[in-house]
Amino acid sequence: MGVIKRKSKTAKNGYTYEVNFTYKEHGVTKRHFKRGFITKKEAELYEAEKKNEVQKNGALSKKKKITLNEAFNEFLLYGSGQYQENTIYNTRKDWHYFKENLGLMQINEITHTVLQSYFNDRIKEGLSTNKNIRKTLNRIFVYCIRQQYIDNNPLQFVVVKGEDRSRKKEVLSQNDLNKLVNKLREKNKFKYDSYAIAILIGFYTGLRISEVLALYKSDIDFENDLIRVEKKLVFKGLRKQDYYVSKQMKSKKSKALIPLPLILKNQLNQWLEVNPYARIVCNEDGSFVNPTCLSNQVKKIASSCEINFRFHMLRHSYASILIYNRTDIRIAQDLLRHSNFNTTLSIYTHINEEQKKQAVNEVFKIDCGNFVADSKRKNESPKENPLCKGVSK
Known part of the structure; x- marks a missing residue:
């Protein structure tokens, strides 16, 4: 049947459009319909999208009217088994940040724009907290995609910012x-x-x-x-x-x-x-x-x-x-049991000011007398050589 024009007492122009068509799913004939489209073009675009979905996947996605809070609880019951205990603990802890706003929305109504606006409102909050909220939301959206409640992850291009309140990685002598x-x-x-x-x-x-x-x-x-x-x-x-x-x-x-x-x-x-x-x-x-x-x-x-x-x-x-005593990075990585050596270097290495000075002095062992000698050959004063500023004669 395709797109059908229906009379409507509630519509401003007196009618709406309905999409109604049959399709095969694993050899079984099924019917799909949806009403309430304002324009014929809108209905035709929806019909084309759904027929393309059947052609591509062999079935229609199992869309479900479910709020983010309901999806969150369902995730904890059925989708959390692959995660560490601490990850699930932190997921539960992060829930209160969004349960009274995003949590009340239908999962398929939460778009990139909605999420970006949510995180923009949190720009004065801690960056680490905002990143953790993003991770928690991502787990829920990934679960919903697997359940075919939504087609895409609305978090994909969301930019998360906030105040960097991370503590300096201190060490114990x-x-x-x-x-x-x-x-x-x-x-x-x-x-x-x-x-x-x-x-x-x-x-x-x-x-x-x-x-x-x-x-x-x-x-x-x-x-x-x-x-x-x-x-x-x-x-x-x-x-x-x-x-x-x-x-x-x-x-x-x-x-x-x-x-x-x-x-x-x-x-x-x-x-x-x-x-x-x-x-x-x-x-x-x-x-x-x-x-x-x-x-x-x-x-x-x-x-x-x-x-x-x-x-x-x-x-x-x-x-x-380990690092300060020049332990081979691969050995340090194994001792710390990190998955990659970038973590070993970027997260746990603490370098103080004295270590920085020592490193620079060991690397740049330059006798500025050479530059002075070169400058004399060019009839220059040592003070005019920018590489030797502050060096006494």
Whole structure:
């Protein structure tokens, strides 16, 4: 039938157009129709689009009237299995940023323009937060495309801006490490000794806090000086009694055998004489340590020593020490278990002002006397040579 003209009491001109046609889907005859087009041209364009869709895909997409909030909940139920626990935790956390605005809209009504306007309104918010919201929305849109609720991802060309509030990637010096560990041990309590060994492991291996807290004695090979890293503690959004160890790591490279430094080996040997439990870092009853409590209490003690502390600083420190001591980038990459060496260089390498000065002075070992000699041959004064400004005769 194609395009049909229908009388309408609500339309201004007294009629609307309907698209009505049959098509074959896997050999079965089906009918598709849609009403309410204002002009015949609009209806014909829609008809051509749908027939082209059948010809290309062998079927029509399963469009569904669903809001972004409904799609979000459906994604959590059916589409989140491929993601890490922390990714889903952060996805849930980001929901409140858009649930009262974008979340109320039909998924097929959220266009590039709508999304760009949304992020433009957030330009004075943190850039990192805005990027995380974009990632969360992208997961939902990708799920909706797979479910054939929408044809394209409206986020594709959206530009996200905001205020850069990222903290400087600070490191912990060896002296500050020793000072902090000694301060913890002065408490003379099992809990603080456990915190101290966690910090030492983080500093000398670069392990993330979730990986440190998931280590068992059986993961340490004292004979071959190796640590087996193959699991992490899952804790975000959970009660302490619900913490568990997972072998689903951040990436394939995260699982590895890494060297056990002699200095850490000695510390671990002493600690395991005191700690009777299977877990390396634990509470006095052998239970999992709460990562937030560890970080907050160590941060408080560090502050009393005028030391700035975040557990992830230990990983920054490990990476920076490797790079500063000219460790081959491929070795550093393997030790940090990064998927590519760009991450090793761009994210974790901390270079201070003294290191910059040292690098420049080592590279540019120029005797300006040569330039002075050259200038004399040209009857020039040394002061006239721009390369030797500030150089005394």
